[in-house]
Amino acid sequence: MLLLAGTVAGAESGWAQQTPAPVAQQPSTQPSLTVDRDPVASPDKDAPAASAAGAASATDLGEIERQHGRYTLHEDAYEVRLNATVLDGSGRSIQTLTKDAFHVYEDGVPQTILSFRHEDLPVSIGLLIDSSGSMYDKRPAVDKASLDFVKLSNPEDEEFLVDFSWQPYIDQDFTNNIAKLQEGLSYVKSSGGTALYDALVASADYLAKNAKHPKQVLLVVTDGEDNASSATLEQTIRRIQDLDGPVIYCVGLLFGQDIDKREARHARSVLEALSEQTGGVAYFPKSVNEVDAIAAQVAQDIRTQYTISYHSTKSPALGGYREVHVDAREKGYGKLSVRTRTGYYPRVTKAAGGGAGSGS
Structure with missing residues (x-):
């Protein structure tokens, strides 16, 4: 049997060989999974965890990088990815909406949609x-x-x-x-x-x-x-x-x-x-x-979900929970409801210069 450990507070999850020691001896904050199969290599402890909801990589907050004679300012932007289902008043899934039908708000502030996919x-x-x-x-x-x-x-x-x-x-x-x-x-x-x-x-x-x-x-x-x-x-x-x-x-x-x-x-x-x-x-x-x-x-x-992403207007370095709301409006339909996650905590990665980056 094998054990997969997950932490409530945060850092590690990975595969490890189960020992004869009782489960009660494990820390109370560390849930674990066990499996009847050969061990799978544990993830590198020092590698940053991949984000569960998007693909943006970490950059330094306000860092200016020189490359090939040019200076580039890395902006403090956090990409948020949402998977959304749209329903009409009868609970039927609506599959024909375009990007312009959607309006995204974070903590009540309108956000600009960067990418939109329906596939x-x-x-x-x-x-x-x-x-x-x-x-x-x-x-x-x-x-x-x-x-x-x-x-x-x-x-x-x-x-x-x-x-x-x-x-x-x-x-x-x-x-x-x-x-x-x-x-x-x-x-x-x-x-x-x-x-x-x-x-x-x-x-x-x-x-x-x-x-x-x-x-x-x-x-x-x-x-x-x-x-x-x-x-x-x-x-x-x-x-x-x-x-x-x-x-x-x-x-x-x-x-x-x-x-x-x-x-x-x-x-x-x-x-x-x-x-x-x-x-x-x-x-x-x-x-x-x-x-x-x-x-x-x-x-x-x-x-059949819509996939929407945007750059948060709020710096990830500020931390804290961000409430997300998505509206959908389209001519020919009555009131539409959008089901997506209600919010998130930005994942801030400390980069090599002490700056904060983001990835969602």
Whole structure:
């Protein structure tokens, strides 16, 4: 078994060999994943983590560089990338909008859109499946839906598979091979509690450092509230916002006679918060028979989103949370709603001259 460690406060996630020492001896702020496979090399500790939501590189704040007899001023600009879904008043996805239909605001200030794309971009995806004891009878339907989701995704996508009970395990790292994912699902054993937050933190950290594609998603399937994580909901959301992503889609299997209504209400609010803060959607089917259709809906949503980027008018060196809002208006349509992440924390990289750079 192998361990993938993720931190709430920040720095490292990577693969490491699990030792016989009890999990309880690990720091409480470090969620971990374990896997039945050969070790994968850990990312370089000293290398800056790749951003989870974009591709701009770090530059020195206000640094003037001399090259080939010319002086170039590196501007203090932060590129923010948004994946957006547009819905009309009936909840139907609108696919015909142009760049001019969109208006982006950061902390209430209008931003200038730099790039606009509406195409099926490849995605790096983490499939997170609750393997607590209460999931035992739901697993066949969930496994089928997971594989069908991958089959309906972009052929260039890459997926890794995680199951979580008392702690999160990884059963297959990045692949687009259906047979390997199916084999990974066969490792999952249903028992124990629900360490949802730890699984999200560790998986988000792993995406940020190892994903091949800038567009990134976590799809979570669970039937209850977290009762085993070292991280809290607030810490989990903050960590994901610190990483500029990924988008989280949740499927809450909150049905059955054994479900406590109070716990189900709390679990629903948690899954809704995780999705809304990151630009995803939370689904709550009434039976396992609906899970496959939901997986197909998620795959369709991911493949048909608009991708918008802009340079923030606020210096990344100022830090702090930035609230993002996107409007869409087009003649011939009524009121349109845009689903995207609600905000972010700028990732500031200290460059070699003491300056601050940015990348999103």
